[in-house]
Amino acid sequence: MAKMQGPGAYRYKLGDYQLTALFDGIWYLPIDGKFVHNASGAQVDEALTAAFLPPHILPISFTALLVNTGAKLILIDTGTAGQITDTAGVMLDNLKVAGIAPADIDMILISHFHPDHIDGIKTKDGAKVFPQAEIFVPEPEWAFWMDDANMGRHSGTVHRYFLNARRIFSDIAKEVHRFKPGAEVAPGIESIAAYGHTPGHTAFAIHSGGHSMLAMSDTVREPFLFVRYPQWQPSYDMDGPLAATTRSQMLDRAAADRMPVEAYHFPFPACGHIVKAASGFALEPAMWAPL
Ligand SMILES: [Zn+2]
Numbered sequence: 443m444a445k446m447q448g449p450g451a452y453r454y455k456l457g458d459y460q461l462t463a464l465f466d467g468i469w470y471l472p473i474d475g476k477f478v479h480n481a482s483g484a485q486v487d488e489a490l491t492a493a494f495l496p497p498h499i500l501p502i503s504f505t506a507l508l509v510n511t512g513a514k515l516i517l518i519d520t521g522t523a524g525q526i527t528d529t530a531g532v533m534l535d536n537l538k539v540a541g542i543a544p545a546d547i548d549m550i551l552i553s554h555f556h557p558d559h560i561d562g563i564k565t566k567d568g569a570k571v572f573p574q575a576e577i578f579v580p581e582p583e584w585a586f587w588m589d590d591a592n593m594g595r596h597s598g599t600v601h602r603y604f605l606n607a608r609r610i611f612s613d614i615a616k617e618v619h620r621f622k623p624g625a626e627v628a629p630g631i632e633s634i635a636a637y638g639h640t641p642g643h644t645a646f647a648i649h650s651g652g653h654s655m656l657a658m659s660d661t662v663r664e665p666f667l668f669v670r671y672p673q674w675q676p677s678y679d680m681d682g683p684l685a686a687t688t689r690s691q692m693l694d695r696a697a698a699d700r701m702p703v704e705a706y707h708f709p710f711p712a713c714g715h716i717v718k719a720a721s722g723f724a725l726e727p728a729m730w731a732p733l
Contacts, residue, residue: 451463454713459510465710467531471500478674489667489671508542509631547572551633568613580633581621582637636692638685655702656703658696
């Protein structure tokens with residue numbers, strides 16, 4: 443019997459661009475009845491059971507997205523670097539499977555400063571993993587997390603996120619480009635203010651050759667809970683009501699425009715379409731296809 447899963451690198455086309463989904467792993471996070479502020483533990487367990495998942499455990503899948511424009515290799519978010527759980531941290535192995543070395547990456551786009559999105563920028567020892575990549579982060583995200591007064595107002599897990607943001611960014615601050623959400627941050631890549639999950643949380647729309655895809659970042663996380671019940675407010679959304687409004691609007695846009703979507707915490711390869719359902723929406727996952 444094999445002890446290892448096969449590789450997780452999946453390529454697909456968007457216009458003239460080639461996208462590669464790079465699997466990083468799954469974190470099986472135990473949750474209690476307080477995980478969703480406006481739904482009971484029993485309702486959350488019911489939604490997990492409906493998706494054939496065990497109760498009280500949230501499977502948090504991680505998939506980074508690589509965009510090859512033909513001229514540049516752009517990585518959107520960077521994986522956990524094995525620093526969050528021992529069942530995640532294989533993104534670099536899958537990058538290698540895709541035939542790409544870390545030094546080949548030209549640009550890194552960051553959606554927000556939660557550790558699972560930025561930890562991959564550095565090794566545990568503080569060395570840069572992508573030595574040639576220029577790093578781009580949302581300006582309001584930088585302003586919130588790098589402010590010492592804000593850090594002083596938070597304790598516990600969120601305080602640790604502030605310290606982690608400093609570990610990643612402090613000594614490279616001068617090299618980090620800060621963009622205003624709404625700006626085109628790379629050829630064909632438009633940033634979209636999607637606040638709520640964090641104060642400066644940003645999604646992206648990727649456009650090429652008349653085709654467009656929404657890279658939703660953490661606007662919509664586990665689909666069996668938050669595509670189905672977009673109004674549910676999980677404890678990891680820092681502003682629950684704002685995040686729920688942002689989420690509903692983005693799902694509405696994706697369904698109305700029949701736009702392909704991608705999201706960091708969707709099941710690998712983390713892409714598909716959104717359709718209206720009796721309650722909320724549903725994810726129609728993409729089908730494995732040859733290039
Ligand atoms: Zn995340």
